[in-house]
Amino acid sequence: MSLEAQRAHILTGRMYNDLTDELVAARQRAVLLANAYNDSFGAPQAHREALLRDLLDNVGPGAHFEPTFRCEFGYNISVGAGFYANFDAVMLDGARITIGDNVLLGPRVSIYTSNHAIDPAERVAGACYAKPVTIGDGVWIGGGVTVNPGVTIGDGAIVGSGAVVTRDVPARVIAAGNPARILREITEQDATGWRPDVL
Numbered sequence: 001m002s003l004e005a006q007r008a009h010i011l012t013g014r015m016y017n018d019l020t021d022e023l024v025a026a027r028q029r030a031v032l033l034a035n036a037y038n039d040s041f042g043a044p045q046a047h048r049e050a051l052l053r054d055l056l057d058n059v060g061p062g063a064h065f066e067p068t069f070r071c072e073f074g075y076n077i078s079v080g081a082g083f084y085a086n087f088d089a090v091m092l093d094g095a096r097i098t099i100g101d102n103v104l105l106g107p108r109v110s111i112y113t114s115n116h117a118i119d120p121a122e123r124v125a126g127a128c129y130a131k132p133v134t135i136g137d138g139v140w141i142g143g144g145v146t147v148n149p150g151v152t153i154g155d156g157a158i159v160g161s162g163a164v165v166t167r168d169v170p171a172r173v174i175a176a177g178n179p180a181r182i183l184r185e186i187t188e189q190d191a192t193g194w195r196p197d198v199l
């Protein structure tokens with residue numbers, strides 16, 4: 001089966017064979033393109049964004065990953081304008097990873113869309129299934145967070161450092177812990193009056 005046909009099958013959410021020659025080659029391509037992007041650190045932004053566009057499906061203006069960025073395929077990842085990932089981001093994009101505008105990732109954030117099969121014999125034979133992850137505009141994800149397959153995080157939310165996000169997080173809340181739970185809503189009282197021109 002062609003890579004294109006396998007990609008379309010995986011996006012249905014049904015079980016797929018993780019070990020085909022085409023998927024192994026697609027992973028190798030992603031590692032090599034990520035190496036080129038990571039090695040370009042310090043080069044002009046336009047050059048780096050062009051390298052990122054070779055790897056990812058969609059790259060908003062100003063998107064930036066600190067080294068070292070790793071992803072499984074790249075072609076299922078979309079990052080919006082002003083995206084920023086601190087050191088050592090990992091994205092496993094069997095299914096779509098869709099990230100909005102002005103999203104901040106702390107260091108060592110991992111976003112996973114894929115699961116190996118639960119049944120041991122199927123797992124050993126290469127069975128996997130993948131569910132999409134969606135992250136809204138203006139989200140801040142703290143350092144060391146793991147986002148599990150199928151999760152949606154709403155606009156403006158914060159995920160505290162070290163969380164494991166297993167269920168959806170609504171917009172404009174702070175969630176933290178393992179498994180992540182809502183700590184509180186973000187309200188107008190959280191604004192301090194600070195402006196960028198004030199130091």
Ligand SMILES: CC(=O)SCCNC(=O)CCNC(=O)[C@H](O)C(C)(C)COP(=O)(O)OP(=O)(O)OC[C@H]1O[C@@H](n2cnc3c(N)ncnc32)[C@H](O)[C@@H]1OP(=O)(O)O
Pocket residue numbers: 086104105106107141142143144158159160161162163174176177183
């Ligand atoms: C883009 C970048 O590079 S980001 C740089 C990396 N920085 C980080 O990752 C820091 C992330 N920041 C956090 O995790 C912060 O704790 C925040 C933003 C989630 C919350 O900050 P605050 O609102 O000041 O929370 P505060 O410290 O008052 O804690 C409130 C409660 O939540 C708990 N809490 C706060 N953070 C966490 C957490 N990460 N995990 C579990 N519980 C937490 C506290 O223990 C406290 O509980 P208690 O009331 O029972 O004592």
